[in-house]
Amino acid sequence: MSPVLSWSHYNSLLHISKPKARAWYAQEAMAQSWSVNKIRKKIADTKPNM
Secondary structure (H helix, E strand, O other): OOOOOOHHHHHHHOOOOOHHHHHHHHHHHHHHOOOHHHHHHHHHHHHHHO
């Protein structure tokens, strides 16, 4: 776990079934300081492709 991401961020990431996609979202969230709402929106916008 990263000290940069909260438990809520990780909870959002659990909904992604593909490990590579999950890792990419985690990395982007840390690099760009995404809020929980932002990561949820990003995941929801691309959910059919995961």
